[in-house]
Amino acid sequence: MKRQELIKTALGENQPDLVLKNGKIINVFTGEILTGDIAIKGNKIAGIGSYQARREVDLDGMFVLPGLIDAHLHVESSMVTPGVYAQEVLRWGTTTLITDPHEIANVCGGDGIRFMLEASKDLPVNYYVQLPSCVPATPFEHTGEVFTSDKMKPFLSDDRVTGLAEMMNYPGVYSCDEQVMEKLNLFEDKIIDGHAPGADGRQLQAYAAAGIRTDHESTTYREARNKLRAGISVLVREGSASKNLTDIIDGVLKNQIDTHFMAFCTDDKHLADIGKEGTIAHNIRLAIKQGMHPVTAIQMATLHPARIYRLWDLGAVAAGYRADLVVVKHLEEMDVQAVYKDGQCVFGGDIVPQAPQITIPDAISNTVHIAPFTQNPFALPDWKTLPVIRLVAGQIITEKGEIPASELENAFKEGRICKAAVIERHHATGNIGVGLLEGYGLTRGAIATTVAHDSHNLIVVGDNDEDMLAAVKEIQRIHGGYAIIRDGKVFDSLPLPVAGLMSELPAKELICRLDHMIAAAYECGVNKGIDPFITLSFIALPVIPQLRLTDMGVFDVENFTFCQEKKLP
Numbered sequence: 001m002k003r004q005e006l007i008k009t010a011l012g013e014n015q016p017d018l019v020l021k022n023g024k025i026i027n028v029f030t031g032e033i034l035t036g037d038i039a040i041k042g043n044k045i046a047g048i049g050s051y052q053a054r055r056e057v058d059l060d061g062m063f064v065l066p067g068l069i070d071a072h073l074h075v076e077s078s079m080v081t082p083g084v085y086a087q088e089v090l091r092w093g094t095t096t097l098i099t100d101p102h103e104i105a106n107v108c109g110g111d112g113i114r115f116m117l118e119a120s121k122d123l124p125v126n127y128y129v130q131l132p133s134c135v136p137a138t139p140f141e142h143t144g145e146v147f148t149s150d151k152m153k154p155f156l157s158d159d160r161v162t163g164l165a166e167m168m169n170y171p172g173v174y175s176c177d178e179q180v181m182e183k184l185n186l187f188e189d190k191i192i193d194g195h196a197p198g199a200d201g202r203q204l205q206a207y208a209a210a211g212i213r214t215d216h217e218s219t220t221y222r223e224a225r226n227k228l229r230a231g232i233s234v235l236v237r238e239g240s241a242s243k244n245l246t247d248i249i250d251g252v253l254k255n256q257i258d259t260h261f262m263a264f265c266t267d268d269k270h271l272a273d274i275g276k277e278g279t280i281a282h283n284i285r286l287a288i289k290q291g292m293h294p295v296t297a298i299q300m301a302t303l304h305p306a307r308i309y310r311l312w313d314l315g316a317v318a319a320g321y322r323a324d325l326v327v328v329k330h331l332e333e334m335d336v337q338a339v340y341k342d343g344q345c346v347f348g349g350d351i352v353p354q355a356p357q358i359t360i361p362d363a364i365s366n367t368v369h370i371a372p373f374t375q376n377p378f379a380l381p382d383w384k385t386l387p388v389i390r391l392v393a394g395q396i397i398t399e400k401g402e403i404p405a406s407e408l409e410n411a412f413k414e415g416r417i418c419k420a421a422v423i424e425r426h427h428a429t430g431n432i433g434v435g436l437l438e439g440y441g442l443t444r445g446a447i448a449t450t451v452a453h454d455s456h457n458l459i460v461v462g463d464n465d466e467d468m469l470a471a472v473k474e475i476q477r478i479h480g481g482y483a484i485i486r487d488g489k490v491f492d493s494l495p496l497p498v499a500g501l502m503s504e505l506p507a508k509e510l511i512c513r514l515d516h517m518i519a520a521a522y523e524c525g526v527n528k529g530i531d532p533f534i535t536l537s538f539i540a541l542p543v544i545p546q547l548r549l550t551d552m553g554v555f556d557v558e559n560f561t562f563c564q565e566k567k568l569p
Contacts, residue, residue: 043342067095067324076103083355092278100165102132109145130165166195221251371430391439443525445486450500
């Protein structure tokens with residue numbers, strides 16, 4: 001769109017391509033709700049006021065707000081390809097995605113990032129990429145590729161690459177690790193995302209001094225407040241496993257904290273949950289329910305993330321901004337009636353977004369490589385006391401526990417604990433880490449998955465070794481995905497052939513399959529207070545406190561070391 005053409009349309013000298021009339025416009029700059037027409041020329045808004053055009057849509061007093069922005073997410077965590085993901089979130093009003101493809105990068109490296117960029121280039125959403133900073137996240141696990149600063153450089157010329165994604169290696173930041181510094185320096189003039197759960201005091205100051213400007217890991221108001229005080233924008237997360245919005249927004253409202261440097265994100269959200277409630281629209285609803293003014297909540301979903309990520313023509317219903325618009329009847333309900341992307345209606349009435357057909361390269365679809373097993377691959381260490389990973393309901397953090405070896409048999413019989421193993425699946429190294437899990441609730445059979453943040457090795461959990469081995473074999477057969485084994489037989493499985501992370505199925509069909517898998521997991525005793533697969537996928541992430549399990553063993557995140565047998569006096 002030529003600037004002169006937009007100016008003349010704003011002045012009324014040229015006719016708009018489309019005018020949305022009689023809408024209640026959310027002005028995110030002043031916090032007001034104004035009435036007027038929205039004149040659109042090409043892909044931009046030409047003006048707000050009184051306009052006429054051959055093509056007009058009467059909004060009949062409905063609200064118009066900017067297209068919603070998800071400030072941090074991993075599309076791979078939805079288990080669908082970018083086109084299917086966009087198709088699903090558009091109907092909930094999300095038109096801009098700030099993505100971090102570190103899930104597929106951990107499996108396929110640069111090939112995976114190129115695949116995600118290629119698969120998203122013609123979608124009716126703004127699809128931006130923060131390049132993965134930590135592949136692998138730590139040196140305490142094995143991954144598909146090591147994504148170095150040199151491998152990042154070819155991607156910097158892509159206009160949709162906006163910066164460096166979550167710097168999970170916070171110990172590397174504090175110690176000025178050479179490779180970490182190279183990555184931070186490479187993105188000195190771009191936005192660098194953070195990932196520093198629990199950081200405070202001098203460590204938080206050091207993290208901010210490194211030039212890191214966002215963080216999505218706050219689980220409490222106090223943590224969010226401290227990061228804001230340090231100049232770090234807080235991305236308030238409400239995903240499937242991590243639900244942090246209520247606690248943070250409650251504190252914000254009680255303490256009247258300024259929200260200009262706060263935005264909403266989902267991080268990791270299950271496709272079934274997206275299908276039921278949406279993504280950022282759901283965050284807005286929850287914030288309003290907490291007592292936040294609707295316009296303030298909308299600002300956190302539009303203007304604020306656009307400013308944080310320097311997307312200067314997004315996030316507002318105003319002249320010169322992209323015509324990415326959402327029409328709703330009621331702000332509190334965020335009941336989306338229509339969505340416009342670049343001035344074109346992409347959802348509403350008879351218009352439903354369609355996912356394009358894509359080609360999956362062999363390097364992306366053939367990614368499960370497991371070494372032949374030796375005898376007793378799931379044997380626990382011969383220690384007198386063993387560490388136990390305790391799940392925390394509603395969170396992805398875990399707690400440290402331990403159990404005397406003499407009590408193991410009874411604990412298994414009573415269903416208090418189950419065995420877990422992480423198997424390296426990229427290069428067939430034969431690495432297997434084995435540990436104990438409490439709070440999962442599995443009492444009959446085994447469950448396995450290749451969705452295992454962030455290195456995406458194969459996780460298998462079970463109450464007996466035979467079913468665990470059968471679950472691994474089923475995962476190999478389907479080239480990655482989910483598997484449930486009961487009494488030695490396949491109870492259910494779901495192939496995820498795209499890097500062992502994503503399906504090519506349409507959203508509705510995949511959601512149906514996922515619902516069936518979750519119900520099957522609950523039938524095997526998994527506690528209904530947790531998501532069986534998303535919760536399981538996080539037990540291998542060695543950057544979230546307190547205990548984790550990688551293909552190298554049980555890892556103590558707080559002390560950044562593997563657990564060892566305690567020496568008795």
